[in-house]
Amino acid sequence: LISDNHLESLSPLLQYLISGLTNGAIYALIALGFSIIYNSTTIINFAQGEMVMLGALCAISLYHHVPSLPLAFIGGVAVVTLVGLLFERLALRPVRDQSPIVLIIITVGGAVFFEGVAMMIWGKEAYSLPPFTGNAPIHLFSATLLPQNLWVIGLGALLVLLLEAFFRFSLVGKAMRASSYNRQAARLVGIPVNRMVQLSFGLAAALGAAGGILVAPLTLGVYDMGAMLGLKGFSAAIFGGLGSILGGVLGGLIIGVAEALASGLISSGYRDAVAFLILLVVLFFRPQGLMGGRR
């Protein structure tokens, strides 16, 4: 009986942990997008959250035409990757050497623009995407989770591993890392640095879109979902150490779990403030983040 009581009191915690890790995985994917772009250009791309929104809505539209989830996933990611590549080419390459303030305004302008385009195409209503494998709840000890929770966490982890492998083992990945360490030296050994920068925007957009499509069955897709997700993903990137893959993942998961705990145990209204409170504390006491400062 005592152990039963124990489980009883643990069950909400486990529940918060699961929902926290699910959201955290999305934050982590967004954080990685921020870090990839920051590494290649030292730009903070405030349009990153809009890629999440575009990914979700594109996949939903594709699914309506061709009801196949894998196709919708791949198609959505492909469209948004293209958007990311074009955004770099048209809005950011012409102003490469401007001050951070100017670059911030341009990416914010981009975010406003994308949100406006989405509102025009999809309107203001929220759309749903069916879960990848049904809606039958799975019981884990005394908590319940949806198959989609597992998809988000599992596919999120897979994407992170693929990304790490890409940067570590592939020639293009190594070339991207070289360009971020030293642009001039990379150019000297024949790496097309401009193309690497553009690629980083494409890669970041693809990661964001994947996150959006993964979470769409749980949260619905709506034109204004991007801004808050983007800012939280950014907090995760700073928390983990801007530019670090492991840091971004840890930052995302910790912020996701902290948020879920805060909304469950304290008040759900202040849920959104948690990520930014963590951001402030980290900036004031350890501005390089958890994993920063090693490079």
Next chain:
Amino acid sequence: VNFRRLANPWLLFALGVGLIRLSVANDYYFTLLNIIGINTLLVVGLNLLLGYAGQISLGHAAFFGLGAYTTGILTAIYGLSPWLALPAGLVVAGAAAFLVGIPALKLKGYYLAMATLGFGIIVSIFFNQAQELTGGPSGLSGIPSLSLAGFPLDSPDRLFLLIWPVLGVILLLSANLVDSRLGRSLRALHDSEAAAQSLGVNTSRAKLLIFVWSALYAALAGSLYAHTLNFIAPTSFNFMFSIKLVTMVVVGGMASIWGSLLGAAVLTILPELLTVFHDFEIIIFGAILMVVIIFLPRGLVRGILDLWEYRRYKKEGGTFPVA
């Protein structure tokens, strides 16, 4: 008559305000002008911080909101006189800026931007959530109008007579501040903090001072805003508005007092003009924002002057001295 003397910008400003007061006869235009005046107040303050001292704030809407909500709550709920509530708003926003500024201003560049952004979002969430105090997302209504010596300032044209003279004084004050010892040390630390320190400038003190100072401008603007509209809601003080303020500074021109007026005017009027496009409004706003900044990163005035000089150089067959 010495005509040179009459070309003094302050005289022209006063003359312009007087002329507008006499020639405009429409409440809509007065309301728009009042909002431009309030936004200019905000932008001048932010420009002192961003343009002169080179310190970014992406959370300036929070100070605007703290000023507005402090006066709003004290007058609408507790029935305090607006003239007592206004200084209270200044105190609250100034104290918040002081407390946030001490740790935040140790950070540089993007990190300072993020700290102020985080602060701004937390404050805006607070405005939304502290319902019993702020009225939550549906806003706080019943904020009384100001009155001056028994003369109620309850219509847009009467408020115009308060807001624009106040703005004139603040602009004059700011222009003097820029030329003062503090102003010079701000410009010095903008270029190189180390160099400024080596010349004896207490840079962290100067940065904190100007941060609090610009928060006070924002709080003053917030109080005026609350008493102008008699109603405030959290959406007026969110992250997007902070970004809009930074954009006004850049479009008008960094480190330019009069540029602040231009930037605020252009970006306040533009959305009004764009309302004819209905749903296209935000797309066009986003596109204009990007295009202007991409092609004129130094702001409208400086940018157009640059383009004009570039053409002149080309005509004379010379090369354009790139800045």
